[in-house]
Amino acid sequence: MASIKDMTDTHNWSGQKLVTADHMLFEAPREKHFMTGSEVLKEAVKRCTVDASVSYPITPQSEAAHLIGELWAEGYVGTYFRGENEFGVMSEVAGCAMAGARTITTTSGPGTLRAMENFPQWSGTRIPCQLILMARGINSPLTIQPDNLEVSFMLETGCMIWYAENVQELFDMSIAAFIVAEKPDVHVPIITVVDGFFVSHTRESVMLPADDIALLPYEPYKSPLPPIDSETPPGRFLRDPFVMKSNYISYATHASWQWEVRSAVERSRPYAKHFLKGLVHVTGTPDAEIAFVTCGTASHQAKEAERELMKHGIKTKVIKLRTIRPFPKEELLAELEGVKHIFVPEFNVVGWLEKEVKTALHNNHTAKVIGGPRVAGGMSLPAEAILKEVFEHINVEGK
Amino acid sequence: MAKDSIKVRLPGLGGQGAVTAAHIAATAADTDGYFAVSNPFFGAEKRMAPSESYARIGTVPIYDRGEVIYPDIVMIFHPQVITMGKSYTMPFYAGIKDNGLVIINSDIDLLTDVDKKILADKNVKVLTHDFTRFAIEQAGTELATNMAMLGALFGALGTISKPAIEEGIKDRFLKKYTASGGTATLDSVIEKKFKKKQELIEKNLLTASAAYDLTAAWAKEVGLEPILEPSKHNNGNVKK
Numbered sequence: 291m292a293s294i295k296d297m298t299d300t301h302n303w304s305g306q307k308l309v310t311a312d313h314m315l316f317e318a319p320r321e322k323h324f325m326t327g328s329e330v331l332k333e334a335v336k337r338c339t340v341d342a343s344v345s346y347p348i349t350p351q352s353e354a355a356h357l358i359g360e361l362w363a364e365g366y367v368g369t370y371f372r373g374e375n376e377f378g379v380m381s382e383v384a385g386c387a388m389a390g391a392r393t394i395t396t397t398s399g400p401g402t403l404r405a406m407e408n409f410p411q412w413s414g415t416r417i418p419c420q421l422i423l424m425a426r427g428i429n430s431p432l433t434i435q436p437d438n439l440e441v442s443f444m445l446e447t448g449c450m451i452w453y454a455e456n457v458q459e460l461f462d463m464s465i466a467a468f469i470v471a472e473k474p475d476v477h478v479p480i481i482t483v484v485d486g487f488f489v490s491h492t493r494e495s496v497m498l499p500a501d502d503i504a505l506l507p508y509e510p511y512k513s514p515l516p517p518i519d520s521e522t523p524p525g526r527f528l529r530d531p532f533v534m535k536s537n538y539i540s541y542a543t544h545a546s547w548q549w550e551v552r553s554a555v556e557r558s559r560p561y562a563k564h565f566l567k568g569l570v571h572v573t574g575t576p577d578a579e580i581a582f583v584t585c586g587t588a589s590h591q592a593k594e595a596e597r598e599l600m601k602h603g604i605k606t607k608v609i610k611l612r613t614i615r616p617f618p619k620e621e622l623l624a625e626l627e628g629v630k631h632i633f634v635p636e637f638n639v640v641g642w643l644e645k646e647v648k649t650a651l652h653n654n655h656t657a658k659v660i661g662g663p664r665v666a667g668g669m670s671l672p673a674e675a676i677l678k679e680v681f682e683h684i685n686v687e688g689k
Numbered sequence: 690m691a692k693d694s695i696k697v698r699l700p701g702l703g704g705q706g707a708v709t710a711a712h713i714a715a716t717a718a719d720t721d722g723y724f725a726v727s728n729p730f731f732g733a734e735k736r737m738a739p740s741e742s743y744a745r746i747g748t749v750p751i752y753d754r755g756e757v758i759y760p761d762i763v764m765i766f767h768p769q770v771i772t773m774g775k776s777y778t779m780p781f782y783a784g785i786k787d788n789g790l791v792i793i794n795s796d797i798d799l800l801t802d803v804d805k806k807i808l809a810d811k812n813v814k815v816l817t818h819d820f821t822r823f824a825i826e827q828a829g830t831e832l833a834t835n836m837a838m839l840g841a842l843f844g845a846l847g848t849i850s851k852p853a854i855e856e857g858i859k860d861r862f863l864k865k866y867t868a869s870g871g872t873a874t875l876d877s878v879i880e881k882k883f884k885k886k887q888e889l890i891e892k893n894l895l896t897a898s899a900a901y902d903l904t905a906a907w908a909k910e911v912g913l914e915p916i917l918e919p920s921k922h923n924n925g926n927v928k929k
Binding site: 494 | 725728730757759860924
């Protein structure tokens with residue numbers, strides 16, 4: 291166990307040297323490791339000078355929550371406790387963050403839905419906390435498997451939503467997420483999503499900087515809202531909810547604040563662009579007329595399909611969306627120039643990403659959008675299924 | 690023709706160490722310069738319940754995730770996978786690719802004539818061997834069955850070295866490792882059995898190595914074509 295020291299200008303309480311996010315993400319030398327998504331999240335949190343974490347077990351995020359607890363026992367995380375249930379956890383996260391603590395938690399599927407009321411409350415109070423969402427199917431019938439329908443419930447909570455593709459991205463994104471969420475002109479919660487099991491339990495190689503460095507601490511007094519100030523909105527909203535009085539001032543206050551939260555999410559773009567090296571990543575043939583628009587594990591499966599289709603002489607490209615809120619509309623449209631067919635492979639029955647893509651394209655682009663292939667309930671999406679979908683929709687000579 | 694990447698499906702029963710075997714297989718392949726990924730398939734965690742894991746190995750980056758639906762190799766850890774259908778896919782070889790390989794841990798031949806015809810038509814080679822007895826003979830415990838299966842896989846592949854397997858086994862048992870409650874309990878049972886971790890590792894290595902030799906000889910005898918192309922050492926490992 292690391293001994294707990296006083297924070298200095300150069301070192302945090304566990305003795306790690308304080309560095310900027312740029313140094314952590316782009317400059318510090320890295321070494322190769324071989325680990326799961328749950329394990330890599332521990333490594334990320336270890337390097338983030340995290341003040342507080344609250345947990346509650348639910349598959350597939352239990353291991354990640356447990357490992358953050360180990361970090362607390364080892365002296366890296368300021369405080370850590372188990373909530374009564376997910377509603378309790380998300381409320382307690384709000385309390386920690388309002389008090390000025392850099393706070394992280396994790397949940398999955400039914401846990402997310404149980405805590406639902408808290409997410410718009412988080413964004414409304416402009417706390418920059420981070421939720422690691424390890425997507426799992428929503429009951430019932432019971433499933434513990436990866437299905438990302440739950441993400442559709444989060445889209446309009448006013449939180450930023452980023453989607454990591456694999457173990458490496460989970461590490462880099464969860465570090466950058468704190469920094470972007472804490473920017474004074476952004477200062478909204480961030481939800482970093484990965485697909486459960488496909489990332490949380492998959493063991494693969496990952497490049498990590500040394501663990502003797504950590505992010506500079508969160509500075510709550512740079513926040514647009516002073517921590518726990520009951521006299522200034524939104525603290526005032528919570529204690530003395532004048533918006534509950536039905537008059538035009540209250541309506542206007544509520545409406546303008548809702549717009550402000552969404553504007554804050556939009557203001558995260560330049561920061562996200564810098565730390566994520568772009569809001570979309572493209573692989574495959576740049577001038578292909580067939581594109582896959584994807585997020586998370588679907589990006590991996592589409593890349594596998596892109597490689598196979600190339601063997602058949604069919605050029606495609608994969609446009610991976612790294613942020614869902616803000617939605618990278620301009621970047622997507624730019625990458626879709628010349629594209630005639632768009633496939634949106636997804637791990638859910640409703641096709642929420644297809645709807646997002648179609649909304650972005652409406653009156654802006656003429657490509658045909660094919661919402662599929664889709665699997666759900668935890669099924670895997672093999673490249674073979676994507677190829678079948680492509681062959682069914684595209685007339686390929688000799689096929 | 691040897692492929693640039695292969696997918697291995699390892700169905701077994703809870704407690705047999707199929708997840709550990711996939712983990713070590715991927716670590717060993719990574720050590721030898723391949724791109725490698727391993728993952729379990731999760732249901733409720735119970736001894737003797739179906740448990741499946743997967744390893745993907747290649748000389749190209751591996752994007753595919755999740756369940757292996759179209760495997761090149763299927764490793765059956767327990768006869769009940771076949772006889773009682775304790776498998777996530779039925780029949781156990783569903784989706785197997787042409788020129789593939791099936792290794793079955795059983796003391797008797799469990800394939801029907803229909804199974805044999807289907808597999809022969811796809812030029813899939815089958816090795817049935819009692820790897821549990823083999824593990825008892827080599828390590829003195831049936832808990833080393835997964836090491837025998839691991840060695841058997843690499844003996845048949847022939848492209849991943851014994852030192853890399855050793856590295857994989859050491860990595861799994863010497864590093865601090867995050868395991869579920871059930872796995873942690875089994876780890877402590879086997880540790881007590883061998884008193885010392887070093888002895889555990891040596892017995893595991895011995896078992897894996899002997900199984901490697903066994904399937905390498907079998908592969909030669911039946912004329913098994915190379916399944917996975919040799920490593921290109923292009924996965925970013927620093928050469929030692």
